[in-house]
Amino acid sequence: MSKILNNLNEALSAVKTGDTVLVGGFGLVGAPLTLIDGLTEKDVKDLTIVSNNLGESGKGLGILLNQNKIKKGIGSYFTSNRDVGDKYQKGEIELELLPQGTLAESMRAGGAGLGGYYTTTGVGTDLAKGKEEREIDGVKYIFEKAIRADVALIRAYKADTLGNLVYYKTARNFNPLMAMAAKTVIVEVDEIVEAGELDPEAIVTPFIYVDGIIKAQQVLTKKGVVNV
């Protein structure tokens, strides 16, 4: 039952036109650079991409954006890529802006089988427009719906052969939540170890969430993104 995949084609076979795809990372940190690159080579479109940002201009998810493969973006900080605003002005992309904590929590809720939840974040602001407001024990909350997706493309540090994952420093960010919230979860990692080599008390994503593992071919270094 090895989950180790041989190539990018295999890793991305689950992604279909029209899919909702979760893409890990906070900027480049913890982003599945290899899988994103593979996605730009793949003949799919009308994707809904859920990711904190849509890359930078002409980089990462920014390439996918410029290829007009993204129908809708759901994230917290599109500002990092000026092209997003241009596309939005032209009506070429839908955007759903969520506070960063709400983006994270909604994916966790989706992965945990919840329908949605009430949060204080955003109450009374422009981002609450159209959202149900409810007072609970004297505090105002707004309703936020859970996010579920077809595929998650994530980045971890080490996987064991079963698919248990650990992360590295602040490259953890949204990745473990995305692993919970998608039907098919593909992870790129720096290292694959034998089952039993990861500390059972320190595993962050149990293998139950992971469908496929691929070795990273692009990694973030002090000098930028490097092919390995």
Place this chain on the structure above:
Amino acid sequence: MSKILNNLNEALSAVKTGDTVLVGGFGLVGAPLTLIDGLTEKDVKDLTIVSNNLGESGKGLGILLNQNKIKKGIGSYFTSNRDVGDKYQKGEIELELLPQGTLAESMRAGGAGLGGYYTTTGVGTDLAKGKEEREIDGVKYIFEKAIRADVALIRAYKADTLGNLVYYKTARNFNPLMAMAAKTVIVEVDEIVEAGELDPEAIVTPFIYVDGIIKAQQVLTKKGVVNV
């Protein structure tokens, strides 16, 4: 800013009559046996105790129950203590029975600043009576309210001097969630180590949640509960 407490009196000083108190553990496993014992010595009453079970007959929280200090119990499995049923019949205790996953999730929600959430668990059953039902994307959910408390009494394996915590095997259970959901969090541990000795990637409860640490004086062994 050492959080290490010298004695049980100090550890339990935050617990007042009328408080809501979260008590960790799944049966005896992961229960803060020393703190529970201390609570039975303390002159408080009208407590709302949130815990998976209310101990066993005459043991742990069962002593507190028999001392008539518990006004209300919130848990998932009171069956472990036959005295709970007797008290309930006599109208001497209120009970709120929640599915185990709901109990856990409600404390996480409380700790995370959420007001409540929609879950599929319990829909259409007797435990959904009086609870709001809502359909989201064609699926029926019921509303469950977040749980927040005055004090949490929990059990961990190791604390560092700052209050970072790691747990031991299935003694983790509800403890990390309770650490999130209470104003004051007191933890009993097997071992206190220097800050920096716990792996930053493997800390389960960051110190931000912990107010006081005490060494366990009662531990669960193969031969039962033993004083150390």
Place this chain on the structure above:
Amino acid sequence: MTGTMNKTDMQHLIAERVAQELKGPCAVNLGIGIPTLVAEYMKEDNIYLHTENGLLGVTDVEEEDIDPNLVNAGKLPVGEAVGASFFNSSDSFAMIRGGHVDVAILGALQVDETGLIANWAVPGKNIMGVGGAMDLLVGAKKVFVTMSHTSKDGSPKLLKECTYPITSTRQVDMIFTELAVFEVVDSQLKLVDLMPGATIEEVREKTEAAFTE
């Protein structure tokens, strides 16, 4: 013939039959009672057991290796498999409710003819415990039920309608007793197997619920 079987033998017979339905790779949650015995009969080594108190990768344990802080949901000592992981209760139920556990194997007090089950409360008694039963029923991809075909007094437990409170509005997928195996197809019970020594006549006699053969 099954009438002469003792309780332990009957439970093992059912457990062994359930184990045949488990194809790895999969993650399985075993309830208390007969479900716990299923582990003894699993043939594939890529079936991983989940216990809702916070462990994926449950194994059995030798007496001398028992650790009082390593238990299953029935509070019985267990061991940990290679590749096991520990997590808190909300993460554990996130797995269950979120549909990440492949199979839940549960006991039941009653099953109705549409596949609804009752396994957590008895009318007229205080409702004192529910544990993870409701979560497992809504969340697991497949739910298998194991139980004796009839109550101690011989009355059927496969009924037209449950008289005890139901555990979920979700129907189970398969039902295993010492007499028969049923699948639930389109809200109807379908007999798919007779257990060793059982006859179709005996099953008909001891089953109130309608079923197709």
Place this chain on the structure above:
Amino acid sequence: MTGTMNKTDMQHLIAERVAQELKGPCAVNLGIGIPTLVAEYMKEDNIYLHTENGLLGVTDVEEEDIDPNLVNAGKLPVGEAVGASFFNSSDSFAMIRGGHVDVAILGALQVDETGLIANWAVPGKNIMGVGGAMDLLVGAKKVFVTMSHTSKDGSPKLLKECTYPITSTRQVDMIFTELAVFEVVDSQLKLVDLMPGATIEEVREKTEAAFTE
């Protein structure tokens, strides 16, 4: 006199003043810009910095120790303190929204005379980013705002009412500019300190919002 101060000096002046208000033990989240500078002036060693992308225990880092996978919310390289811990984004925002972070120090575009702030969007432009600003405002036990007292064109940023979209209906606790320090008491601004070289006349002149002295 403050009019001749360059931007960097002004930012450091504000950051140093904010640092005086931080009494350990506490956990503090620093926003982008002036707030980031506050770390340089913190005097106590039991102030722990939280960054919402998943680290409690942020420190500065020497050039040779920079790790590209260890950054703060501004995507700048940072180091990790003794006793630091890493966690995922939902756990990080659970800390923030759940009221477990003692102080958030944020920048602002505008502040109104009741202590509401606008710091995430400008009317007439696409609303493209919000990040963690709204979460920090609802969740931190105390919120401190740092900003230049006026816009580049000299117009006041402490206004009767914000003309930009507000970030939260929660009022901030303190406001720090290069001219003055205000506390928000009973939904009113109260001048609690004049910054070096600033006069009460200058503050009055450059502040549209009503405040008590």
